[in-house]
Structure formats: C-alpha cells, structure tokens
Amino acid sequence: xxxxxxxxxxxxxxxxxxxxxxxxxxxxxxxxxxxxxxxxxxxxxxxxxxxxxxxxxxxxxxxxxxxxxxxxxxxxxxxxxxxxxxxxxxxxxxxxxxxxxxxxxxxxxxxxxxxxxxxxxxxxxxxxxxxxxxxxxxxxxxxxxxxxxxxxxxxxxxxxxxxxxxxxxxxxxxxxxxxxxxxxxxxxxxxxxxxxxxxxxxxxxxxxxxxxxxxxxxxxxxxxxxxxxxxxxxxxxxxxxxxxxxxxxxxxxxxxxxxxxxxxxxxxxxxxxxxxxxxxxxxxxxxxxxxxxxxxxxxxxxxxxxxx
Numbered sequence: 271x272x273x274x275x276x277x278x279x280x281x282x283x284x285x286x287x288x289x290x291x292x293x294x295x296x297x298x299x300x301x302x303x304x305x306x307x308x309x310x311x312x313x314x315x316x317x318x319x320x321x322x323x324x325x326x327x328x329x330x331x332x333x334x335x336x337x338x339x340x341x342x343x344x345x346x347x348x349x350x351x352x353x354x355x356x357x358x359x360x361x362x363x364x365x366x367x368x369x370x371x372x373x374x375x376x377x378x379x380x381x382x383x384x385x386x387x388x389x390x391x392x393x394x395x396x397x398x399x400x401x402x403x404x405x406x407x408x409x410x411x412x413x414x415x416x417x418x419x420x421x422x423x424x425x426x427x428x429x430x431x432x433x434x435x436x437x438x439x440x441x442x443x444x445x446x447x448x449x450x451x452x453x454x455x456x457x458x459x460x461x462x463x464x465x466x467x468x469x470x471x472x473x474x475x476x477x478x479x480x481x482x483x484x485x486x487x488x489x490x491x492x493x494x495x496x497x498x499x500x501x502x503x504x505x506x507x508x509x510x511x512x513x514x515x516x517x518x519x520x521x522x523x524x525x526x527x528x529x530x531x532x533x534x535x536x537x538x539x540x541x542x543x544x545x546x547x548x549x550x551x552x553x554x555x556x557x558x559x560x561x562x563x564x565x566x567x568x569x570x571x572x573x574x575x576x577x578x
Contacts, residue, residue, distance in 0.1 A: 274301040275356075275546060278331045280321050280346055281338030282310025284426075285360065289389075290335060293535035299543040304328045321346045325353050333546060336360060341433040344369040347384075351376040356383040356546045358538075362442050363387075365433040367555055367562050374553050384551040385542045388446035392537035393517025394530035399502070400451040402522065406506035411452055411486045414501045415444040416494035419472070429470065436470025437492040438561045444488065445557040447502060447517055453480040457560060460568035465576035472576055476564055493576070 277300050279286060291312065294302050305312040306324040318324040325331065333356035336346050340362050347364075350357050351373065363386040364370040370386065377384035390396070417440055419429070428434050435442065448455070455478040463473040472493060478486040500516035509523040520528040545552050 272299075272547065275299060275332050275543060276301050276303050276330055277333045277335060277358075278302070278304035278306065278324055278328065279312065279335045279337060280306045280324070281336065281360075282307035282312055283337065284423075286310070286337050289535040290337060290360075293539050297536065297539050297543075300539065304331060321349055325349065325355070331355060333358065333542075339428040339434065340365045341428065341431070344373065347373050348376060351380050351382060351384070354380050354382055356385075356542075358385045358387055358542050361386070361388055361446070362435065362439075362558055362561070363553065363555075364558070367558055370553065370555055370558065374551065377551050377553075381549070383542075383545045383549065384553050385538075385545060386553040386555070387538045387542070388443075388450075388554065388557060389534040389538055390443035390446050390517055391450050392534045392541075393447070393515075393532060395513060395515075395520040395528040396447055396450065396517040398520050398528040399447075399511065399513045399517075402508070402511060402520070403451050403504060403506070406504075406508040406511075408453070408480075408484055409505040409507070410484060411448075411502065411504040413444045413448055413486070413488040414499050414503070415441055416489070416491040416499040418494055418498065419492040421498075430468045432469045434470050435561065436464075436468070437472055437474055437490045438470075438564065440492070441474065441488070441490040442557050442561055443516065444490075444500070444502065445560050447513070448486070448488075449554070449556040449560070451502070451513075452486065452504075453482060453484070455480045455486050457563045457567055460564045461571050462564065462568040463571050463573045465574065466572050467575040467577075472573065474564065474568070476568075 304316045306318040311317045335358040337360040460476040462471040474490040476488040502513040504511040
C-alpha cells in the first residue's frame with residue numbers, strides 16, 4: 271500500500287467539521303497533519319492562522335484541502351500550487367470561471383494535481399440516473415432545489431456578499447449533477463430574486479435548452495421551511511425519472527430502483543487520492559459557468575428584505 275498523503279486543511283468551519291474531518295479520519299490514504307484558519311482549530315495537529323504560515327512551518331505537506339469561502343480561495347490555491355502542493359477545492363472551486371482556469375494552468379505548470387470537488391456528483395444514485403438517461407429519450411427535465419438557508423448556513427454573512435453566490439451556493443450542487451447526467455445545456459433566461467438588504471439572490475428561476483433543443487427548467491429557493499427539496503426530474507420514453515434527496519434516491523414511474531446512504535465526502539477524497547497518484551487533475555467548470563451565465567443573463571428582481 272502507498273504511503274498516506276500528508277494533507278493540511280484550510281478554513282475550519284461547519285463543512286469541515288461536518289464532512290471533511292470525519293472523511294479524512296476514516297481514510298487510510300491520508301494523514302492530516304496541519305490546519306490553517308482565522309477562527310477554528312483542529313485538535314491534536316498543528317494549527318496556523320493562514321496557509322502561508324502553515325506551508326512555511328510544515329514543508330512536508332503534500333496536499334491541501336481548501337474550504338474557505340470562494341471569494342478567498344484563489345490566492346490560497348495559487349500559494350499552494352506554487353509551493354508544488356496538490357490542491358482539493360471545496361465547491362464552488364472559485365469565485366469566477368477565469369480564476370479556476372488560471373489555477374488549472376498553474377497546476378499543470380507545477381506538476382501537481384487540482385481537484386474541483388463537486389460533492390453532489392458523488393451522491394449514491396447519480397451514476398444510476400446517468401446510466402438510465404443514456405438509454406432513454408428525454409423529452410424534458412426540471413430541477414427543483416429548495417432548502418432553508420437559516421438551517422444550513424446560520425449567521426454566515428459571506429454567502430450574501432458579492433461573490434458569495436446566494437441561492438446558487440446550493441443551486442450549484444444541482445447543476446453539478448445536471449451537467450453530469452443531462453445533455454449539454456445552455457441558459458436562455460433567468461430571474462434572480464435579490465432581497466433588498468442583500469447583495470446575492472435568495473431565489474432564482476432559470477430556463478435552459480439542451481444541445482438538441484429540449485427544455486430544462488430550474489427553480490431555486492433558499493427560504494423553504496419544512497421538508498427540503500433536492501430533486502431532478504426527467505420525462506422520458508422509458509418513464510418518469512425522479513432523482514431525489516440530493517441524488518440519494520432514484521425512482522422510475524414511482525418505483526425506487528436505487529437508494530443508498532450518503533457517502534459523498536469519502537468518495538471525494540478517494541477520487542482526490544486517485545488523481546494525486548496518477549499525476550492528473552479533475553476540474554470541470556460547467557456548473558460554475560452556468561452560475562456565471564445566470565448572473566449575466568438574469569433579470570434582477572428586488573424582493574422583501576431577508577433577516578436571519
């Protein structure tokens with residue numbers, strides 16, 4: 271067995287504690303030896319205030335996992351790549367498409383791996399949905415992604431700042447699945463609801479057409495109470511497909527054909543280890559490009575102020 275990859279983590283917040291640390295703790299491909307964060311700390315390893323201090327003090331690091339807000343990710347990723355460290359990017363991989371394109375170039379120039387970790391693509395029923403749709407004739411599709419920001423991102427003001435994505439922070443998860451299981455698609459129109467006291471949208475309605483002219487709609491809402499909705503539906507000649515639970519359950523004409531417990535982050539780190547050892551990168555920009563297109567084409571609709 272190969273030696274564990276010595277990895278550090280940058281940005282110790284909710285997603286790190288909920289997902290990254292448990293995944294790394296169980297994965298024999300890694301040894302977590304350092305962390306850097308302005309506010310959080312990880313027990314029993316070296317902790318630093320920023321990535322520069324971490325890389326300077328722990329030169330044996332081979333890889334870093336970057337989990338700070340996307341507005342700050344480019345500089346940290348560039349620092350790591352220039353130090354010839356492999357880089358895992360939490361989603362979204364950057365604040366802009368051009369930033370991530372530059373990181374791809376830097377990774378290649380420095381002979382290290384870069385991974386854009388679209389975690390929802392690794393939900394257990396996503397691959398089964400892709401296989402089903404590859405054998406079917408799709409007539410139309412719809413994405414319904416509705417959740418409560420107050421539950422999932424309490425007091426996280428960065429998501430409302432310019433570059434924070436707003437409702438496209440969860441919406442990009444839907445797009446990461448859709449761009450994996452549906453034909454190539456392009457935005458034709460969008461309406462983005464901006465609360466009058468926020469700089470990022472709280473809801474959006476987007477229409478697409480696929481490369482062969484099929485209609486796809488997307489409805490995003492970040493104030494849904496009660497049960498949360500993470501569904502992708504497709505009307506096909508082989509039945510009505512519903513991929514629900516954020517990609518955890520697949521049903522055709524109401525019959526469940528695939529359902530497993532969620533294990534997205536362990537799968538992400540497995541994939542990262544694969545590309546590190548293969549000397550390759552895995553950076554798909556399609557979900558981020560769709561978000562950029564929605565902001566470019568979208569009509570801004572001002573709605574009532576939102577308060578936590």
